[in-house]
Amino acid sequence: MAEEREKILEVKNLSVGFLSHGKKMHVIRDVSLDVYKGETLAIVGESGSGKSVFTKTFTGMLDANGFIDPKSSIKFHGEEISKKKTTKEWAGIRGKRIATIFQDPMTSLNPLLTIGYQIMEVLRLHHGLSKQEAKEEAINLLRKVRIPEPEKRIKDYPFQYSGGMRQRVVIAIALACRPEILICDEPTTALDVTVQAQILQLIKELQQEYNWTTIFITHDLGVVANIADRIAVMYGGQIVEYGTAEDIFYEPAHPYTWALLSSLPQLGSKDEPLVYIKGNPPSFNTEIIGDAFAIRNEYAMKIDYVMDPPMFQISDTHYAKTWLLDKNAPKVEKPLIIQNLRARMKQAAKDLKREVGDYDEK
């Protein structure tokens, strides 16, 4: 199925490093991933797993001391973009065809300019509209993202908007260019749960309307269940598991995904302490040998400390990078929470009086 769909972005053997104090640190280590047209891909990982850096390479927004390994390739509609350097080279793509929404809406808007000006700026620059046309279009866009009374609010400054509305404005600016790929870098982390649900809903609806591709970055697996078609789990600068949302949530294969899922408070029960991942994410200062997750992994085998596992294929859509899937590996008991994952999810849904899916019965 997946092969038939058009690939919009092909990432092959991407390695990204940073120069710091004369030393090279490799933050993204040999990552390959395809993004298909019209899908929503979620990238999940802890802070420091390299998920933001990974997507920044798509728009050439790495920090000045960052570099992309010459062997790696990123193809956008078949066009190699990883070798682009200057702003001029990026001009046609960054913001116009690949747009980004950042975490904190207060820092991505200019506090000294009106909301209207900031949207019109984009329209006039990329589409060459006149001032009057741009204004009309900006009002339309604000209406699209459900800002009440856009004719009046267009003259307001960012501080007059609430957090959720500011994020809507940022979405409107991204929308102005009709991008083919929208990268959402933790767009809801700074927001309330209710506002978060609304913003997710909005992104989803707009995606259906404009048929763009969304790359959604977050550290919270609970958030992506709603929005993602496919999920990639990142750890220590590598993608350790990817598959469809059903693959990841119902049949997770990597111990790190197990740990992420079992630490969600929604699935915890009151009588037992929550499961958490011991230790810290790996530091990139020293070279990582073997599996980066081995030291925190209770299922680690000797080989994990010596050799980096390859990507094992589980099904057509589901891949995981752990030695546990090797044919010589011993069979392991999954943690208790993962064994009863479906039951716990059903319980959580029942507690909140939601309709329960019928995936199990099929």
Added chain:
Amino acid sequence: MMKNKEEKVVTPEENTNTRYIDIQSPYKPENAHHNNKKGAKYKEEDNEPLSTIKGKENDIITLSHVDIGFKRGTDLRVVVKDFNLTINRGEIFGLVGESGSGKTTVGRSIMRIVPVLDGEIRYNGHLISGNIGRARERELKTKIQMIFQDPSASLNDRANVDYIVSEGLRAFHLYENEEDRMEKVDQMMKRVGLRPEHLRRYPHEFSGGQRQRIGIARCMVMNPEVIIADEPISALDVSIRAQVLNLIKEFQKESNMTVIFIAHDLSVVKYISDRIGVIYGGRLVELTTANRLFEMPLHPYTKSLLSAVPIPDPQVERKKKIISYNPFAHGYKWDDVPDFYEVEPGHYVRCNKKELAQYKAIIANEGKEAK
């Protein structure tokens, strides 16, 4: 001073605008005390130590008719209005609401970071709000401690961890000699999962989760009776949230403290708390036990909060319908003003008499169905 509720009923002649019916203007003669705080005498003479229990055994903190507001020039905006709440000894109380609902303000007012305009807050029956004198204020700070939201902003960048954790001990001289202090600090560091050699480091050398654990150590070393945790996990990664939640719960069980846990996410609060209060627009709208709130949410705002909780199950999430709350949909009129009513034992909802009858019917129906 308790307010006389009878006098405050607004008649239709005075106020025809039903939308603003419950906003109290500070400039009305009956509310003049809002502006007249300077030079107020102590409300009551009370020389007993705070640890002696006056009044009810089970109530550790009571807020009665508390108004809290902020002034900007002559403009006074009351953000918490007529707030009544009793927190039981040894419970974890979850306070949930959206940003701007006043949940943090309520927590801060108990800590005396924000002054109250009116009403009173009592700790073990002793008055702790308003003008209580310096000695009493110092005493209070050994009893109530706070964990803040952003661990990177709440720790002093220029002080090492040793200083940060033992600052409270030094301020109140809660140790016998230097050795005793070091031992206390070392033990607390081990307790929160950090090593004693971390004491010489500075906050920027730690990760977010570790910093939050320093914040908890600083708070727990004082051996407080009440902890106010103001969104302690919102700024943390999901995998680290579990550690911090476990730690707070462990401490609570061990020393039987009272915890006021402020959050905007019901799923977290459900896991940790015994009772939950839902706050909207500076007022409690629903208050009951954690299980009951999920079983039988009555107020529409609670329902909308529940509908937003993300469930990690793609099948369920794709069918999700978000309920949005419209505060004007209640259609409250001057002749049927909402109040905080007890619908069933221990379950309070803010509603008017008409809604109260409906809610009671729902609960009666539920009982019949169960049979």
